[in-house]
Amino acid sequence: MIAYIIRRLLYAIPILIGVNLLTFTLFFFINSPDDMARIHLGVKRVTPEAIAGWKEDHGYNKPLLYDAAATGAAKLTDTIFFTHSVKLFVFDFGYSDDGRDIGYDIRQRMWPSLAIAIPVFLVGILAYITFALLLVFFRGTYLDTSGVVLCVIMMSVSLLFYVIGGQFLVSMLLRLTPISGYDTGFHAVKFVVLPVIVGVVSGIGSSARMYRTFFLEEIGKDYVRTARAKGLPELRVLFRHVLKNAMIPILTGVVVVIPLLFIGNLIMESFFGIPGLGSYTIDAINSQDFAIVRAMVFLGSVLYIVGLILTDITYTLVDPRVRLN
Amino acid sequence: MPFLPVFLTTDILIYLLLAAIVGFAVYTSRHEHLRVPWRQVARRPMAMAALVILLAYVVVGLMDSMHFRPRLEGLNPAERGYSNEVLSVLDYVARPLRTRVETTYSAPFAMTAYIMETVESRDGHRVREYPRLKYGGAHLKDAAERAADIARRAGAATAAGAASWLLMVVVFLLIWRQHGEPSTQAARRLVRGDSPVPWRTIWITSGILIVVAANAGYLSLYYHIAGTDQVGQDVFYKSLKSVRTGLVIGTLTTLVMLPFAALFGITAGYFRGWVDDVIQYTYTTLSSIPGVLLIAAAILSLQVYVANHPEAFPDTTSRADIRLLFLCLILGVTSWTSLCRLLRGETLKLREVDYIQASRALGAGHFSVMARHILPNVMHIILITVVLDFSGLVLAEAVLSYVGVGVDPTMDSWGNMINSARLEMAREPIVWWSLASAFVFMFGLVLSANLFADAVRDAFDPRLRK
Numbered sequence: 001m002i003a004y005i006i007r008r009l010l011y012a013i014p015i016l017i018g019v020n021l022l023t024f025t026l027f028f029f030i031n032s033p034d035d036m037a038r039i040h041l042g043v044k045r046v047t048p049e050a051i052a053g054w055k056e057d058h059g060y061n062k063p064l065l066y067d068a069a070a071t072g073a074a075k076l077t078d079t080i081f082f083t084h085s086v087k088l089f090v091f092d093f094g095y096s097d098d099g100r101d102i103g104y105d106i107r108q109r110m111w112p113s114l115a116i117a118i119p120v121f122l123v124g125i126l127a128y129i130t131f132a133l134l135l136v137f138f139r140g141t142y143l144d145t146s147g148v149v150l151c152v153i154m155m156s157v158s159l160l161f162y163v164i165g166g167q168f169l170v171s172m173l174l175r176l177t178p179i180s181g182y183d184t185g186f187h188a189v190k191f192v193v194l195p196v197i198v199g200v201v202s203g204i205g206s207s208a209r210m211y212r213t214f215f216l217e218e219i220g221k222d223y224v225r226t227a228r229a230k231g232l233p234e235l236r237v238l239f240r241h242v243l244k245n246a247m248i249p250i251l252t253g254v255v256v257v258i259p260l261l262f263i264g265n266l267i268m269e270s271f272f273g274i275p276g277l278g279s280y281t282i283d284a285i286n287s288q289d290f291a292i293v294r295a296m297v298f299l300g301s302v303l304y305i306v307g308l309i310l311t312d313i314t315y316t317l318v319d320p321r322v323r324l325n
Numbered sequence: 326m327p328f329l330p331v332f333l334t335t336d337i338l339i340y341l342l343l344a345a346i347v348g349f350a351v352y353t354s355r356h357e358h359l360r361v362p363w364r365q366v367a368r369r370p371m372a373m374a375a376l377v378i379l380l381a382y383v384v385v386g387l388m389d390s391m392h393f394r395p396r397l398e399g400l401n402p403a404e405r406g407y408s409n410e411v412l413s414v415l416d417y418v419a420r421p422l423r424t425r426v427e428t429t430y431s432a433p434f435a436m437t438a439y440i441m442e443t444v445e446s447r448d449g450h451r452v453r454e455y456p457r458l459k460y461g462g463a464h465l466k467d468a469a470e471r472a473a474d475i476a477r478r479a480g481a482a483t484a485a486g487a488a489s490w491l492l493m494v495v496v497f498l499l500i501w502r503q504h505g506e507p508s509t510q511a512a513r514r515l516v517r518g519d520s521p522v523p524w525r526t527i528w529i530t531s532g533i534l535i536v537v538a539a540n541a542g543y544l545s546l547y548y549h550i551a552g553t554d555q556v557g558q559d560v561f562y563k564s565l566k567s568v569r570t571g572l573v574i575g576t577l578t579t580l581v582m583l584p585f586a587a588l589f590g591i592t593a594g595y596f597r598g599w600v601d602d603v604i605q606y607t608y609t610t611l612s613s614i615p616g617v618l619l620i621a622a623a624i625l626s627l628q629v630y631v632a633n634h635p636e637a638f639p640d641t642t643s644r645a646d647i648r649l650l651f652l653c654l655i656l657g658v659t660s661w662t663s664l665c666r667l668l669r670g671e672t673l674k675l676r677e678v679d680y681i682q683a684s685r686a687l688g689a690g691h692f693s694v695m696a697r698h699i700l701p702n703v704m705h706i707i708l709i710t711v712v713l714d715f716s717g718l719v720l721a722e723a724v725l726s727y728v729g730v731g732v733d734p735t736m737d738s739w740g741n742m743i744n745s746a747r748l749e750m751a752r753e754p755i756v757w758w759s760l761a762s763a764f765v766f767m768f769g770l771v772l773s774a775n776l777f778a779d780a781v782r783d784a785f786d787p788r789l790r791k
Contacts, residue, residue: 019613026622035633152775156772160740164743285621290625296618297614300615301615
């Protein structure tokens with residue numbers, strides 16, 4: 001098991017190098033640092049000196065890949081690629097365009113993101129499984145059909161409408177929660193409730209319908225018939241047999257997103273004014289702060305790969321037929 | 326010529342796509358085994374109703390994809406030339422909607438503006454009041470006549486719509502009835518829903534659609550049926566214009582990614598070895614970058630590129646168009662990986678199958694085996710993915726436009742409409758009509774796409790086939 005995990009982690013390295021090269025190409029080859037400087041300085045104030053000054057301030061004044069002027073190892077390390085891309089591997093994210101330490105910002109903003117993402121994740125799974133089990137329990141009846149129709153309708157509505165509708169209904173009409181904002185400590189609860197509700201409700205359509213098909217697939221199998229034949233009540237069959245076996249496909253989709261909970265949800269955080277990593281990214285996109293976007297791309301990829309490894313490990317835990325080698 | 330045709334890049338790709346679909350349809354209709362699953366789709370009433378609505382969207386989208394520059398009628402012949410403004414056939418048909426621009430917000434069917442203004446009354450006093458709209462309800466003298474006027478015009482439009490629908494049904498019946506069957510009996514069969522293809526559902530859906538369209542079309546000549554936005558543009562017209570954006574994102578993305586996904590997926594599964602390793606590495610790398618971030622990074626790069634190369638993109642239309650195309654490309658890059666993985670897995674299984682081993686033994690080349698034997702056998706996976714992805718892509722457009730990395734802000738899209746609605750919702754009284762209109766149009770498209778996709782999946786997925 002340990003050997004497998006180590007091997008998987010080693011496999012991750014070439015992938016991260018690929019991600020790094022890709023972002024490097026996107027940010028430095030397609031648009032040279034000169035282009036970036038021009039955008040940031042504004043069209044009117046562009047002079048060669050201003051561009052050079054901007055590049056110097058942000059450390060973009062070095063050669064891209066190979067510094068012929070330097071000596072020894074500095075030929076490779078004294079370059080933009082080394083200072084801005086390779087250092088990401090040790091999670092040294094450098095400084096944003098307005099001079100803030102990105103690593104510090106990320107550590108600070110991680111918590112509000114998690115305060116939203118973890119409840120959405122946990123309540124969501126519970127709600128979707130319950131709803132799907134309910135539909136399966138009443139399968140073939142009008143309740144099931146109308147439940148599925150409801151799911152299709154709900155998954156045809158954009159997340160944006162759930163957010164706007166939720167804010168309008170709960171905050172503006174009923175005045176139950178603040179529209180947006182965030183607070184530290186225990187006071188955060190009242191700000192977290194609405195985003196969590198919206199997050200869970202917006203996912204019901206697609207997830208519950210998918211889980212329902214997982215359950216139905218299991219329910220047609222022989223072991224379920226055996227369980228019924230030996231006289232188990234239907235609820236017992238559903239919870240003890242069907243749910244347990246349907247967990248395997250459910251887990252595949254679920255475990256992989258756990259690490260990604262850290263980087264938060266872009267839409268929810270910016271709509272509800274949560275100072276998490278999602279809104280951090282959106283702000284960076286809007287102010288064209290490439291350093292932050294680059295850091296978030298790298299972080300996201302790392303977390304995704306961690307998620308894939310976790311998925312494989314959970315597989316062996318829930319399904320003894322799967323062996324890692 | 327009274328106009329000069331303009332072909333935007335996305336237009337050409339849309340025509341290509343249309344040609345591909347027609348070619349595929351012709352090919353399918355000549356092969357019985359390919360027709361069987363489609364026949365199953367055609368027997369699902371829900372799917373057919375969804376198809377009717379989808380077709381209505383497609384017609385609007387196609388009308389909006391034929392662009393031209395109208396001729397300017399100058400006084401002397403030397404001045405004559407073509408306007409710089411690029412219009413589409415939809416713009417031409419909906420001329421009254423496009424040109425009747427008010428000054429600011431107004432509610433649906435309103436006769437007065439949303440914001441109070443100080444105006445000088447006849448006796449010289451300055452009073453604060455809601456000014457009358459320039460076009461909306463301008464034919465009426467008094468606000469009291471409005472309800473009766475709307476009802477009368479709606480009645481007339483409904484009657485006209487119903488009449489033309491009835492005419493179409495009659496023509497359909499004459500063609501549809503079996504040889505020697507009296508029309509009354511064919512009509513009875515239609516009403517009872519006694520046909521393999523659910524014609525009754527199709528005609529009921531079309532009837533509702535035609536009546537609604539007739540009402541919308543006729544009433545919008547006299548009112549702003551979905552209100553106007555901040556700069557006084559008709560919201561109904563904007564929603565119609567957004568149809569093309571949604572369809573382009575949903576379809577061109579797939580068109581762009583399909584060749585790559587199919588080629589890489591099949592070659593990886595077929596050749597295995599180092600080819601497989603390289604392709605697997607590529608798609609794992611791409612899929613490990615969170616989609617939104619990759620799109621953001623790419624769109625930001627494009628923005629910088631366009632800003633630094635103004636000479637390549639002379640007008641806003643071409644700038645918006647290149648951004649739309651680029652968005653499709655990058656969405657394609659993020660979405661081809663899952664299809665590629667599916668195709669690789671299926672090809673791995675298929676290459677060991679007897680008939681493929683046999684054709685290899687008989688001397689068929691690698692390429693012909695892949696094209697003649699493997700591709701047709703993974704076609705169902707491709708088809709299911711294409712139809713299932715469509716609605717997700719339309720929804721993604723709205724979210725991306727909100728984040729600021731979607732289509733160009735000057736382009737009409739539901740995402741941009743929702744985005745601007747955020748500020749409108751905070752006004753008092755709230756401006757709800759932009760949001761409502763975007764919601765209705767988007768919901769209609771996505772819901773019917775979902776319903777149709779479900780039917781296609783049920784018919785083509787061998788695991789679900791009974």
